[in-house]
Amino acid sequence: SGKSFRSTLHFEKDNLQGERLSGFYSLFNQEEYAKTRNHTDARDLKFWDEIPFGRSKIYTIEIPSPDPNVSSDPESLRVIAAFHGLSMVNLGGLPQNTVRIAIGSQSNPIIAGESSWGTSVGTNNSHQDVHVVNVRLPITEQRLFDKEGSGVIQISNRDKISIGTSSRVFLFNWLNLTYRRLYRANNNQLTFTAPPSSRPGTYQFEIIGFTTPEIEVYKEGVGKLTNFITERYEEEDPNASGKVLYFYRAVFQDDIVNPENVKYIAVSSSDKKLPLRYEKVGPSNLFEQSVTLRDKSNDYNFIIITSDNFINEDTYQSLDNAVRLYKEYRETTLPRFGESGRVLVATVKSIYDEFNNGIKSPHAIRDFLDYAYHEWQIPPTYILLLGDASRTVAADDLVPTMDVQTIRYGAAAADAWFVMVDGIDESGQLDLLPDMQISRVPVRTSGDIKAYLEKLQVYESQANSNTGQWKNTIVIVGGETGNESIGSSGVRRDIFITQEDGLANDYINRNYFIKRLNTNKGRNAQSGNPTDIFIGGRADMQQMLNDGCLIATFMGHGGGATWSDSQILTLGGIDNLNNFNARPFFTSMTCYTGAFDESRFFSQGGTLSEKLILTKGKGGIGTIGSSGVGWLINDELMARSIYKFMLSEEYQGLSIADMLFRAKIEYYLDNIYRWEQAPSMIYQYGVFGDPALRLAIPKEKNSVGDPVIRWNLVSHIAKPGDTLKVMATVDGITTGTGYGQLSDTKNLDVSSDPQFSFTIQNGKFYQSRNGRLSDTLMVRISQPIAITTTNVETFSGGQFKVYVYGTGTDAGKDANGHVAFSTAGAVIHDVEPSPKLDVAINQAVHFTLGVDSREVVNPVAVAIKLESPKDGLTYGQVPGWDYHKLTTTEVSKGVFTTQESIPASLMSKGTRVTYYADALTGSGKYSRTAEKTVIVGELPDVAIYKQAQSGLIQFYDNSSIGLYSKDNKVVVGAEIYNWSNVDADKVIVKFYENSISNGDPKRYTKPVLTSNNLIGTATISIPAGQKVLATIPAPSSFKLSSTYKIG
The missing domain is CATH 3.40.50.1460 (Rossmann fold)
Structure with a gap:
């Protein structure tokens, strides 16, 4: 019929807010995971109403001008309604939610359909999932709709299951109704299309029901239509016999090329919707107004994302503006960490304007950070969200967060989601790891x-x-x-x-x-x-x-x-x-x-x-x-x-x-x-807190990596009741104060009052005894207090830990450290290779170590594991050197030297040496040091990604991979980096198509080839600390969709 068209009405109200939906969660890498993990889990957490079991609820709606005479339509009368499970009642596998939908006139609504969902899932009892009902009814059913447009939606929660009837409830979200609607305005406006199954051609439209001759017609994508006919006509008043009502209609013709996609809007001049307000779109970068957030030359290291309540075009110049003060402070302090002091202030409003057409959404913030990470010449390091967020109160939602469904709890604030912008996991989704450092100060x-x-x-x-x-x-x-x-x-x-x-x-x-x-x-x-x-x-x-x-x-x-x-x-x-x-x-x-x-x-x-x-x-x-x-x-x-x-x-x-x-x-x-x-x-x-904050920790090592505090103990052995005689010096502190405590091998306090104080003079530890200063601290080892069921009987030693700080001219300096002691067994200390392993290229290496023991110790040995580099990623075991024991000889009291050495022939550049020392006393007490690993010499260190600055996050990404021009030909290329201080020659670079993943999450660190689709190999040399573009010819499988010559 040409008298009506298909119209879809959407009915939705957000009366209920704050539901977390704790039963909705998709397990990692399972069937539903892809739908939620690809950063699209913007689950609707606002609902129209909740429907308890045994209840029906009716909602008044308006269904304007249904066509009472329509007899057929291939798309039928369609009802789509969205619901969400809420209760979690174990019904032994039976569905706990059953909805019946009726729609239409108040006196005789049509039963649109009935549907069930929500069966038991594991220990959760029920999966609180979205359920969308999509039903089609004969188009003739709409003849029962009220001609004047009044209608209802009726939602019922009823079934024949008797379990949990007092607890079961589901949520009603929204409903769409697609029906055949007459070309009749409602409240002097109508959005309409061509009649169903229309073909391209010229059509004449007659739009009736206006109460004014001031009618305007617009065509989507074209603009305002003119030269149409407006005329008055009369209709009989359906509510008063013999009474006539006067209306206006618009008649126009239009050539339609694509009837399925054409859309018109007819509205009276006085009923056109006007903007609530006009707002000037200000600069997105208040402090550098010529630069936008999309400027690819941006190199900001620290981004402050805040509300325009705190800073805007009218307030940013105030020297007392709080955000400005924060920005200026970080610009001053970041260089102290050896980092760029470039700080950007971006309001959420400016982000919405540039990345979401002015519409508020957490997705806009993430899109901005995604763009900054991938498109700026230098990706930002720090993201500070300076403002609070709220799930339920719009006025408090200053800098929105993202609600992500978490297991057994439901929607939880997840600022980390904003910076998950790069890297693919094995499920094909963006991985769970953040790519920038983010924090929030929820002001x-x-x-x-x-x-x-x-x-x-x-x-x-x-x-x-x-x-x-x-x-x-x-x-x-x-x-x-x-x-x-x-x-x-x-x-x-x-x-x-x-x-x-x-x-x-x-x-x-x-x-x-x-x-x-x-x-x-x-x-x-x-x-x-x-x-x-x-x-x-x-x-x-x-x-x-x-x-x-x-x-x-x-x-x-x-x-x-x-x-x-x-x-x-x-x-x-x-x-x-x-x-x-x-x-x-x-x-x-x-x-x-x-x-x-x-x-x-x-x-x-x-x-x-x-x-x-x-x-x-x-x-x-x-x-x-x-x-x-x-x-x-x-x-x-x-x-x-x-x-x-x-x-x-x-x-x-x-x-x-x-x-x-x-x-x-x-x-x-x-x-x-x-x-x-x-x-x-x-x-x-x-x-x-601030994302760039560093903890105010004391120094443990000096600039060359040696301990600030150097120990010299008469003996490391002291049983309960004995005194541990401690001598020590400290680098960089001439005068000061120190405190010490004793703890056992499990870091539990040895005594209930463990504090020990001393002074520093001329860089040495001193203790006052009998009115005189001694450079030997007398630390009494007491019987430990009972903390656990075993710490007293297993007490075998521990550590004397100290904190020192300077006074006078050394004020502001501090350091900490510890020295080990044993109650009976051997204490191994100062295990030193000679020469040092990192410079011992092609040199034999032996070890010297100190051992304190009140018993004879035999044997004392150093265990050596040698591995030679096989390729850029793996090492191979050197035969015979899988923790091979080098025996020792005591050369002076408590000082041991290995009898044999690591042969010079095995100390080639790049060899990995792992070692520890151990000792056994005559009574069978075993002691061992922690393992230490050193690489012999410095090898070329090539990588496919740029090395981070010291103290910064490492970006495992190479944005240079792409197509380049070389000798007037298209090539595939990527910049390859040499992180080391030595030249790298004959570097082989292999290019694969759709085949490299970011690494196996099961702890393998090397990239994983998911296929062997090698598309080319290049060999390059990279000078120390430099980068080189490696290229291969573009494979024949690469096709250009179109080629254009411009200019």
Whole structure:
């Protein structure tokens, strides 16, 4: 029929907000994974209504001008409706959700269809999934629609299953109705198309139902149509017999080439929608207004993404503007780290304008960062999100985050998603690893910005001046358990405390003093443990933080606003702190303390992470926390990965955001196939605070890599009751003060009062005894206190750890270190190769080492493993040198030298040498040093990606791969880099088509060839520290779709 056209109406209201949908989650690399992992999981979390079991709900709608006489349509009458499971009731495999949809007139709605979903899935009981009902009805059914347009949607939740009837509920999201509509305006406007099944040609349209002759007609993609006829006509009033109503119609003709895609809009002049407001599109780069965010010459190292509430075209020139002050501070301080001081301020509004046509969306922020990473001449390193976000309150959503579905919790804020812009995993999706260093300071006012900036300025200015024991102290808090279980087995009641034991033993540098605090019953919650001397409450927590510490970490139960069920640290507790000059960095390995998008905490000052960093003059300098639910094992695994980098001297040039980046890589490689929680953990853990922040740690080594503190002990052997005689010197500190503590081999305190103080004079340690100074510290080894069930009986030694800081002209300098001691067994120290391995090219090498023991030691040996380089990625075992033992001879008291050497013929350039020393006493006590690995000489170090600057993130990407012109021919090329200080000759570069993956997540670090589609090989030479473009002819399989000559 030419009297009507197909029209689709969309009905949707966002009455319900804040649902997390905790039962919706797709396991890594499974069937649904591709739909959610490719950075498109913008799941709609706003719904029209919830429909409990046994209920029907009716919603009034309008269905304008249905054609009452239509008899056929190949597309039929179509109803599409979206729902979402909510309840999770185990029905033994039966569907728990059944929806019946009716639509049409209020008196006689049409039953559109019935559909069921939501069966049991594993231990989740139900999969809270989207369910879309798509039904087709005979087009003649629309004759039952009300001619005047009033209608209803009726949604029912009913079935014959009697289980869980009081608990089952689903969510109604939206409904689309496609029907045949007359060419009649509703409220003086009509959007219309050509009649169904039309062919190209000239058509005449007659649009009726206008109440004014001022009618305008527009054609999409063309513009306003003119020269059409407008005339008045009359209709009988359907509500009053004999009464006539006057209307206007527009009649026009148009040539239609593609009837399926043509679209018109007819509207009266007075009913045309006007903009709510006009806004000038200001410069996207306030401080360099000629440069846009899409300028490929951009080289900003640090990007501040903030709200135009805080800075805009009217306020940016104010010298007191908080964002401007932050920008100027970072421009000044970044060069101190050896980095570019280029800082960009971009408001979310400017990002929306340039990347999403002015429409607010977290996708616009990610698209901007994706563009900056791939298209700018130098990718940015740091991303600071300077503003809060909210899932439910638009006014508080200053700098949006991305909600990602996490396992068993549902939607959680995931700032990490913004910087997952490069790298493909084996599922073909963008991988889970961030590519830039991102953090958030979730401010809500300019005052918040200034409060945090003041903290940052004080912390960084005092990093080298505000010395004190706080810089060498780690506070470890272990929470109490609830009813945890793993599988079918129960969990020890002291599990969080034993996890902290493992963290201290395996990952916290032995140089640092450790303060322990256990909540509630502490270890005594588990039967058989000795009395827990570390049990404490809020006052103890407050005192520890007021005393100052470098880092405070927590494992246990928590919530958005608290640590532990006993609330050892709360929002109110932060207000009571007095730690202005010694604010720690917090690692909060628990639930929700990083859920910054939860508006219910706003009135209290935010979540724990927000409160810690934003409270003026107190709290912390930064935190690492989770926006989602914590996991007993995986929180510990993430903590281990974090502390592998956080307190290691090797990584102290790195920012906190870079440490979390590397920790996530470590965690990912170890756990992505072991734990289903792994993707969620990577998403939900984030940094709060400045992304470029460096911890104010003491020095452990000098500029050439040697320890700052050098030890000289009369003996390393001292049993309980004995005195350890310690002599030491310190580089760079002439006068100062020092403190020492004893801990055992598991980094547990040896005594309940372990503090030991001394002074530094002329660079040497001195102790005052009987009114006189001695350069020998007399450290008494006491019987250890009982901490665990075994630490007393297994006490065999440990370390004397010290922290020293300068006074007078050396004020601001500090250092830490430790020296090992043993109660009975041998202590091996100072294992030295001669000559040094890194320069011993084609030279024989022997070893000298010191051994302290009260017993005869025999044998004493050095175990050597030699590997020769096979190619650029692997090493081969040298036959006969798989931890071959070099025996030793005692050349003087406690000094041993190997009887044989590594032959010069095996010390070729590039050989990898791994070694350790061990010794056995006459009574059978075995001692061994840690392994150390050194490469002989410096080899050419070629790579397909540019090496990061020191302290910066490493980008494993080569944007130079592409097509080039060479000798008037198209070639495939890529820049190849030589990271080393020696020339690289005869470098073979192989080009593959669609065949290189980023590496196997099961911990293999070399790239994986997923196919053998080799398309060419090039041989090049690369000078030291340079790059060279390697090229091959473009394969014949490469086809140009079109060739154009321009100009």
